[in-house]
Amino acid sequence: MDSFITIRFKRQTAKRFQQFSKKHFKSHTEAMATMLDFFFYNEISPRERLGPTGRTIEANLKKRINAVIAIMKDMEKTQTKPTVAMIESLFQIDTPQKKPLILEKKFTEEKKEVRFQEKRNSNNKL
Template sequence: MNSFSGIRFKKETAKRFQEFSKKHFNSHTEALATMLDFFFYNEISPRERLGPTGRTIEANLKKRINAVIAIMRDMEKTQTKPTVAMIASLFQLEERKNKPLIVEKKFIKPNKK
């Protein structure tokens, strides 16, 4: 059987570690060994930042998408709708009014009364 060794931790840190290891691992030894292996194999330090998190990336994407939507709405209001209205007015056929044709006087027959 393996022997155990005592390590001193602050109470708050020990409680956090115990809750974490109970949630994800079968024993505290397995939890600590897995964490050490993770840092060793990935050659990273637990103190360095890994970059933006999913939440910050999502927030940035939402901002950019909202900006694109605003640009498209502005284009629709200022460019697309007026252009479509002008083109539609060009292709609309208006009914002709029945105006009498202008006829020269020499071709008009005088009315007999």
């Protein structure tokens, strides 16, 4: 069995370490060894900042995604829909209506109406 040694910590720091250790590890020794190994293997100092947290990265990503969505919607309104409409209008097969020429007369549609008629007298019989 390994022997123990005492290390002096301030009471508040020792309480925080005990709470952390009980939550994540079986013993205080295992907690301390794991933390020291983490800093040694990753070659970082405990005083270094590792950069932005997950929440700030997520917020930045959401902003960028919203900006990309806005750009896509604008492109759809200004470029895609009008272009598709023009292409569809080119490919529509629509039979043109046959319009009669201006000089052409249609005799079938014209009705010959008599505007004046001779009046027949019953007195003047021939």
